[in-house]
Amino acid sequence: MSIDSETLVQHMNNQLSAIQPSDILAFNAEIANIPGIVRLTLGEPDFNTPEHVKDAAIKSIQNNESHYAPSNGTMALRTAAAHFLATKYNVHYDPASEVIVTAGATGGIYTALSSILNPGDEVLIPTPIFPLYIAIAKLNGAIPVFMDTSKNDFVLSPEQLKQTLADHPKAKAVVLNFPSNPTGVTYRRDDLKALADVLADKPIFVLSDEIYSELTYGDAHVSIAEYLPEQTILLNGVSKSHAMTGWRIGIMCAPKAITAQLGKIHQFTVTTTTANAQAAAAEALSNGMDDAQVMKKEYMARRDYLYKALNDLGFKSAKPEGAFYLFSKIPAGLPQDSMAFCRELAHEARVALIPGSSFGPGGEGYVRISYAASMANLETAVKRIGDYVASKATQTEAN
Template structure:
């Protein structure tokens, strides 16, 4: 194995030297080793990719579609994405110039940060949120301006936004995720409009990650891109809507003059996406109209079960409008260090959860309900037993201390 030449490893890009691998992925790896654990850590659908999409992928391989494809996507894929965005969300994007397909939204996030940020530029990040935005921006020299949303039900309010923009008038971009990860909270039309009324008066990019748009349970999805198209860089993809995380296909859509710059970075990094992935995604967008609907019914059952169960346990939580996450407050009788508690729950109760602090919000745990209802019920029973034991133990300690 090669031994690095003295100090050569200290000469890499200084922003990258400060970068750390995902805590969520490493915690999941650690919990996987625990026998009989119910893992509710990762944000990945437990459904298989629908048969018609798999068939399209196989047919593409059989047809020897194995050459470099067009960088931003095949014309068929681009058209199917444009149709999907139009039919589902009334968004109008020219497939030839205003859409780029990427290796998952994750690559899209990196391409976008690289394109819009100069070192030192500020990115406003309402928290808690998906940690990749801040990680990618930091790796390219961006400065994160975290904004807590806990006090307003995990929704950024117009008032708070105004305050942040007053303190950071040069901020280059803001990232908004709806429905959100880790909370499942989604912005409604009114909340979007209130933010748009502020944002439209500033020269600021709005990065809107709407990857969970197909998974909303009480009302249809509302899009920032629809409300502020001239400033918005929109992300979506097939990972969550069509249970295709392993295929790695994301979408970026926005005004032509911004997308053309992002497309250059995408081309530099990938040349083009795998042909088979593009063929599968074309099928998903053009013929997978009902795929998400089937999964949505199941996710909603699980969500409703959790709402009921945690209400009975008297534990407060963010109201989950969409996605497949349940974000609940750590009761005061439990260990308050999120990582310590998640490890304790994994070891003692055999349930894998992710601490909120991994998303920028201490005092909470995230439960991913991308698992069968049976598994979720087992997990809730184990958690409830664990909570009541801890509560009793805490009460005994309190009793002892007051009778001294």
């Protein structure tokens, strides 16, 4: 008798049983075949990569840049990234020893968490949050400690952080993501300084995912690395700022001694990212430093429209100050289980949103609505949601 694959599955990494495939991708696949559905589920810009960036990639291919780049990335891109971050956010990294070009911010999240965490280690994670950190922490056998921020308008307060640290004094790392996916909330300078003050004397890493830093609608973005340069592993990239999600280029920065360790995992998992995509990203971060401004103007108009229109329909949310999401409370009288609500809305109103439960504790009862979609699609979605809400109200009255 030969061994079958079902038997072999039992022999795989135990941690895999602790993680589920992404709810977001599963839900997207589930509703994809509903005819004419408007999807406000996407976590990526609906713009094209700027022409000068594409041209740089074409030139790179024509110049036969088809070989392995240095593992940590080309010096051209590392230098452009360090200059970009210094100019925009006043954080300073040596391109030669403190910058790694990763396979998207995702690659950086994996490299950073696997470099820090041993099995059984605790990692503090404010929720609702982009679920990747939770899955990767669990893959490493670590224990996510959730800090539910839903009672505080989705802002992690210094008090909550302090209390969690007191309860979990051995925590290895805290994850921050701002502007936030899924809430659009971000931290102003004073808020950030107060969080930094809590962390400053603790032997804890700060994994700060600032991938939406170019998409802030109020004050300019401030990086926590400005306050905690020694402790921070900073993640950024071109996916959101330059509409380059498919190019898979992220930027990870940390002090030299930490970067040397991060480079080991990066080297043995990725080797190096695609050479011509790096040439494109170098162009984006040097000659396209302000490329995000045009997109940002458009996102802002959409945010203002959607925020008001949904609010008028009873979907209340904190006004997002960054990224391209609204995180709205499902109004009373509609299904409060966010997955059940999203299924019903998809089938009855042909609008797809992401259930808040996908983003960890504090997300249930909410939906994430992406405005990385055309204004015409947003208007159609609002009309359909309006009709759906009205039909539910009529049904309730009739009962």
